[in-house]
Amino acid sequence: MDTPLDQLAEQFRRLPGIGIKTATRLAFHTIDMQEEDVTGFAQSLISAKRDLRFCSICGNLTETDPC
Numbered sequence: 001m002d003t004p005l006d007q008l009a010e011q012f013r014r015l016p017g018i019g020i021k022t023a024t025r026l027a028f029h030t031i032d033m034q035e036e037d038v039t040g041f042a043q044s045l046i047s048a049k050r051d052l053r054f055c056s057i058c059g060n061l062t063e064t065d066p067c
């Protein structure tokens with residue numbers, strides 16, 4: 001069974017250009033962060049996923065379509 005550290009490293013590894021060594025370093029760094037910083041990071045990821053989209057006219061990232 002994977003540990004929480006393994007699971008976190010695997011999620012980082014899914015990012016483009018991130019290998020297992022870098023993913024493991026990022027996982028350790030995340031664990032070493034203050035809890036409120038990790039929470040802010042997680043909220044930023046969720047917000048970006050929910051609120052950003054590509055403009056149907058110009059293709060730039062935007063919160064409103066069209067930008």
